Amino acid sequence: MALWPCIEPHPSPHVLRxxxxxxxxxxxxxxxxDGLIVAADTRVVxxxxxxxxxxxxxxxxxxxxxxxxxxxxxxxxxxxxLIPDIIGELEQDDPQNLFDAEINVRATMARxxxxxxxxxxxxxxxxxxxxxxxxxxxxxNGGGIELYFCExxxxxxxxTALDDCRGYVAVGAGSVVTDPLYRALFGGPASxxxxxxxxxxxxxxxxxDMASACGGKTNAVILRCKHEYPIWVSNLxxxxxxMHGEHFDQVLGQSAWAMIGDFPPESExxxxxxxxxVCRAVSHVYRNTRFPAWDGTEI
Numbered sequence: 437m438a439l440w441p442c443i444e445p446h447p448s449p450h451v452l453r454x455x456x457x458x459x460x461x462x463x464x465x466x467x468x469x470d471g472l473i474v475a476a477d478t479r480v481v482x483x484x485x486x487x488x489x490x491x492x493x494x495x496x497x498x499x500x501x502x503x504x505x506x507x508x509x510x511x512x513x514x515x516x517x518l519i520p521d522i523i524g525e526l527e528q529d530d531p532q533n534l535f536d537a538e539i540n541v542r543a544t545m546a547r548x549x550x551x552x553x554x555x556x557x558x559x560x561x562x563x564x565x566x567x568x569x570x571x572x573x574x575x576x577n578g579g580g581i582e583l584y585f586c587e588x589x590x591x592x593x594x595x596t597a598l599d600d601c602r603g604y605v606a607v608g609a610g611s612v613v614t615d616p617l618y619r620a621l622f623g624g625p626a627s628x629x630x631x632x633x634x635x636x637x638x639x640x641x642x643x644x645d646m647a648s649a650c651g652g653k654t655n656a657v658i659l660r661c662k663h664e665y666p667i668w669v670s671n672l673x674x675x676x677x678x679m680h681g682e683h684f685d686q687v688l689g690q691s692a693w694a695m696i697g698d699f700p701p702e703s704e705x706x707x708x709x710x711x712x713x714v715c716r717a718v719s720h721v722y723r724n725t726r727f728p729a730w731d732g733t734e735i
Contacts, residue, residue: 450484462610462642462650463492463506465562465583465595466618467603468631471660472564472583474504475635476675477610477643478652480512488512495666496523498530500579501537504564504657504666508608513555517527518559518588524529526565533577537565538584538592541647545588560607561586568663581661597625609649617641628658628735636674640681654678658735661665677725681717690714 463476480490492515493506503526507515525544525693531537549556563586569579583595585605597603602623606614622634635656642650656669690711693699699707727735 452620453468460508460510460558460560460608460649462606462608462614462639462646463508463560463562464614464635465506465564465604466631466635467583467595467597468626468658471566471581471658472603473600473628473631473635473656474506474510474562474564474583475639475654475656476506476562477639477650477654481651487651489652491655493629493657494519494523495664495668496527496655498527500530500566500568501526502566502659502663502666504659506562507559508610509557509559511559513559514722515561516561517543519547519561521563522563532541533569534582535568535577537567541584541586542590545586545592545647546586546590549589552564552616556588559588562605562607564666566659566661566663573585581659582629584655591599595714606638610646613642613645614638629727632656632669632674632735633725636677637681637684639674640678641685643678644681663693667735669735670728670730673725673727677727680718680721680725683721687711687718712722 461477461479463474465472465474474493476492478489478491480488480492489522490512492505492508492581495504503523505522507519522541522544525540526537529540531535533542565584566579566581567579570714571580572578583603583605585591585595585607587591595601595603595605603616604623609651617638618634626634636654639654653671654674655671656674658667658669660667694708694711729735
């Protein structure tokens with residue numbers, strides 16, 4: 437298929453944290469046409485530096501709300517204490533609007549930090565919330581669906597399709613790879629299926645380019661703009677979609693070479709014809725990629 441060889445925040449003064457490289461992994465959240473998607477790899481780093489495999493995406497539903505939350509952290513045990521607290525409080529309080537949900541999450545994170553007198557481990561979260569209530573344009577006093585970046589003790593930032601991030605957020609070491617790729621390639625409206633394909637490529641690149649920090653399988657969850665339990669995507673299909681990333685890289689590289697590369701003028705037409713054939717082949721592979729949910733239903 438190839439036409440040419442492939443080329444390959446400051447801590448507070450009173451908080452003492454260990455120095456050294458961040459070992460956090462990768463989690464991604466992105467808005468789509470009928471909701472949002474939150475995904476994370478399955479590599480978990482413990483406080484002693486040991487790694488293991490675990491689920492870092494968590495879901496729940498109350499009478500009014502449904503929510504999904506993922507983490508990337510230096511300390512998997514820390515995240516595994518904070519996330520159940522957040523989910524438990526949201527489930528118990530059952531917020532009736534997005535503003536109340538934000539207050540709930542901030543209070544839970546602040547309380548968790550206060551329980552670490554010598555400084556809480558750094559934890560970054562991606563949170564998706566849907567509140568099944570009427571939505572008021574331009575405000576949070578009603579319901580609707582929102583995507584957030586969260587960091588204890590009280591940071592909670594909405595990510596919308598109209599701001600610089602264009603409805604996308606990533607946390608962890610892998611974000612240094614995925615952030616510029618998303619902005620350059622995918623920063624526009626997309627269906628659920630198209631966004632899953634885009635996330636599969638971003639995960640492929642994070643695991644490839646930051647292999648020491650990112651790895652394992654990918655768990656992806658869809659939160660729709662209606663009151664239903666979040667939908668888990670088959671991670672087998674996410675694995676298969678990520679395998680296509682190598683071919684997508686070839687297309688990107690060959691397209692760049694066609695526009696700003698050095699090749700004899702007499703070979704340009706022949707090169708472009710071959711490039712079109714490669715693009716069609718890779719496009720066919722992606723168009724035939726399907727994402728069933730864990731229960732087998734088509735997404």
